[in-house]
Amino acid sequence: MANIKLTDLALRDAHQSLFATRMVTADMLPICDKLDKVGYFALEAWGGATFDTAMRFLNEDPWDRLRKLKSALPNTPIMMLLRGQNLLGYRHYADDVVTKFVEAAAKNGVGIFRIFDALNDPRNFKTAIEAAKKTGKHIQAAISYATTPFHTREKYVELAKEYEKIGANSLAIKDMAGLLKPYEAYELVKALKKAISIPIEIHSHSTTGMSVAALAKAAEAGAEILDTVISPLAMGTSHSPTETMVEIFKGTEYDTGLDTNLLLEIAAYFREIKKNYKKFESGFLGADTRILVSQVPGGMLSNMEGQLKEQGALDKLDDVLKEIPLVQKDFGYPSLVTPTSQIVGIQAVLNVLQGRYVNLTAESKDLLAGKYGACPAPKNPALVKKALEALKLEKEVTYRPADDIPPEFEKLEAEVKKLLGTDTPSVEDVLSYAMFPKIAPDFFKKRSQGPVVFKPEPDAPSAPAPAGKNEAAKYVVNVNGANYNVVVAPAGTVITAGVAAGAAPAPEAAAGVPSGGGTVVPAPVAGTIIRYAVDEGGNVAAGETVIIIESMKMELEIKATAGGKVHFLVSAGAKVTARQPVAEIG
Numbered sequence: 343m344a345n346i347k348l349t350d351l352a353l354r355d356a357h358q359s360l361f362a363t364r365m366v367t368a369d370m371l372p373i374c375d376k377l378d379k380v381g382y383f384a385l386e387a388w389g390g391a392t393f394d395t396a397m398r399f400l401n402e403d404p405w406d407r408l409r410k411l412k413s414a415l416p417n418t419p420i421m422m423l424l425r426g427q428n429l430l431g432y433r434h435y436a437d438d439v440v441t442k443f444v445e446a447a448a449k450n451g452v453g454i455f456r457i458f459d460a461l462n463d464p465r466n467f468k469t470a471i472e473a474a475k476k477t478g479k480h481i482q483a484a485i486s487y488a489t490t491p492f493h494t495r496e497k498y499v500e501l502a503k504e505y506e507k508i509g510a511n512s513l514a515i516k517d518m519a520g521l522l523k524p525y526e527a528y529e530l531v532k533a534l535k536k537a538i539s540i541p542i543e544i545h546s547h548s549t550t551g552m553s554v555a556a557l558a559k560a561a562e563a564g565a566e567i568l569d570t571v572i573s574p575l576a577m578g579t580s581h582s583p584t585e586t587m588v589e590i591f592k593g594t595e596y597d598t599g600l601d602t603n604l605l606l607e608i609a610a611y612f613r614e615i616k617k618n619y620k621k622f623e624s625g626f627l628g629a630d631t632r633i634l635v636s637q638v639p640g641g642m643l644s645n646m647e648g649q650l651k652e653q654g655a656l657d658k659l660d661d662v663l664k665e666i667p668l669v670q671k672d673f674g675y676p677s678l679v680t681p682t683s684q685i686v687g688i689q690a691v692l693n694v695l696q697g698r699y700v701n702l703t704a705e706s707k708d709l710l711a712g713k714y715g716a717c718p719a720p721k722n723p724a725l726v727k728k729a730l731e732a733l734k735l736e737k738e739v740t741y742r743p744a745d746d747i748p749p750e751f752e753k754l755e756a757e758v759k760k761l762l763g764t765d766t767p768s769v770e771d772v773l774s775y776a777m778f779p780k781i782a783p784d785f786f787k788k789r790s791q792g793p794v795v796f797k798p799e800p801d802a803p804s805a806p807a808p809a810g811k812n813e814a815a816k817y818v819v820n821v822n823g824a825n826y827n828v829v830v831a832p833a834g835t836v837i838t839a840g841v842a843a844g845a846a847p848a849p850e851a852a853a854g855v856p857s858g859g860g861t862v863v864p865a866p867v868a869g870t871i872i873r874y875a876v877d878e879g880g881n882v883a884a885g886e887t888v889i890i891i892e893s894m895k896m897e898l899e900i901k902a903t904a905g906g907k908v909h910f911l912v913s914a915g916a917k918v919t920a921r922q923p924v925a926e927i928g
């Protein structure tokens with residue numbers, strides 16, 4: 343075995359893990375020329391959470407990013423991370439949307455499709471692999487790695503054979519939480535090498551501090567490709583440093599042959615760029631060994647922090663980390679990778695904030711009902727029953743979940759035509775809308791304003807800039823060496839969450855004030871009102887759903903706290919804070 347190949351993750355997973363996926367294209371392009379000269383196996387640069395974040399926070403067209411990267415990287419394949427039948431969203435899509443998406447991604451610049459499924463259910467790969475085959479691009483099937491009693495070496499080998507059989511050109515072990523122990527990596531790769539003949543790539547996060555050793559042992563066992571990140575964006579919840587791995591193998595039979603001086607020039611660039619994103623940085627930068635028990639992957643950890651912050655409950659992080667493995671077990675041991683990481687994570691947050699399973703999110707119900715595919719282990723039967731009842735289903739879904747979904751591209755296209763006022767919307771716009779129907783319309787409206795620009799933040803403010811009338815000013819306050827972001831605004835100003843990136847949308851409806859005559863229904867969590875579940879002025883019984891709210895990317899029902907006539911205090915689209923009154927009953 344010789345010449346280990348490397349895939350650098352700087353443009354996707356690294357910033358997704360370290361600073362909430364906020365890197366803008368403008369910070370990527372200036373270094374592409376050098377990145378393209380290194381001789382990487384691939385640059386992972388698209389997919390995962392980047393698509394969502396680009397539209398949601400950066401006012402950037404993700405397709406435009408892909409095209410720009412492709413023309414700036416003529417010699418290095420761009421790898422994208424695709425969640426099988428989920429694509430980049432949080433639900434299963436119809437086969438026609440999956441096929442169109444893969445075609446468009448290939449056309450716009452993706453050279454390698456890394457496809458995975460959170461449940462390791464090969465039925466969820468079928469359509470994406472078939473579509474990718476037609477494009478002639480490289481297909482990499484990724485196994486979501488976990489260390490539950492139901493994720494065994496034998497099971498992984500079985501899956502690898504299956505993926506090779508259905509047409510994968512290479513196989514990845516996707517270790518989201520840094521749980522792959524070096525000696526297990528060796529044994530696993532040895533076992534895989536005996537069973538399959540396609541190349542093996544190892545993706546192992548640094549969260550627990552084991553990744554450098556795991557990659558080295560995997561190489562020894564015969565893995566041909568390793569995932570690394572240029573050093574300023576390495577370690578913590580990210581990955582092993584590229585230069586370090588190059589140096590470890592230098593002069594051995596595994597020598598990567600990469601130019602360390604060129605890598606150092608690239609590192610110098612990212613060291614500067616990183617300063618732009620200080621405010622988004624994950625608090626977990628060293629080795630976090632709690633994860634050896636909780637199994638919470640890097641991206642999920644920084645997401646959990648952000649979401650608890652939004653709920654004003656950051657002090658509950660430890661409780662949530664303890665709750666996650668319990669929910670994972672109840673849900674049949676899905677591995678904690680998107681979207682199941684989010685589904686399990688947010689259910690754990692709700693369990694901690696509101697009591698265990700007082701509220702199941704819509705996504706939790708679907709997962710329990712089998713709508714995401716087969717979970718590795720049996721689920722908590724009481725919860726399955728609760729989910730089936732709520733969904734009015736007689737029994738769990740046991741066929742390929744997407745078989746249930748009728749073609750939907752044309753319907754989505756018609757909606758985009760209306761939205762954009764054109765008869766010829768681009769396929770890419772339709773797909774953006776398909777992925778994120780709540781985000782895309784807003785993004786389309788603001789797209790022409792161009793992407794947000796991030797600048798380095800000073801460590802401490804010199805003189806506060808004067809705020810305009812009724813405008814909130816943002817300051818960084820340094821207390822005992824720690825920086826705190828604070829917002830200062832005149833009394834009566836509405837301060838919206840998410841002040842960090844770009845313009846936070848103002849609440850579309852002014853908060854209504856309860857008359858005082860009825861029972862107030864508070865929002866259990868901060869979020870965005872999606873729709874009313876009953877008509878204004880209608881009668882509801884206690885416990886009946888009155889409002890659907892989107893919180894932390896999950897859908898949640900808000901229930902009536904009493905019976906009577908309902909009067910809504912917020913409109914659809916309004917952003918609400920935790921405990922804000924949303925309706926009054928009586």
Ligand code: CO
Nearest residue numbers: 355518545547
């Ligand atoms: Co990753």
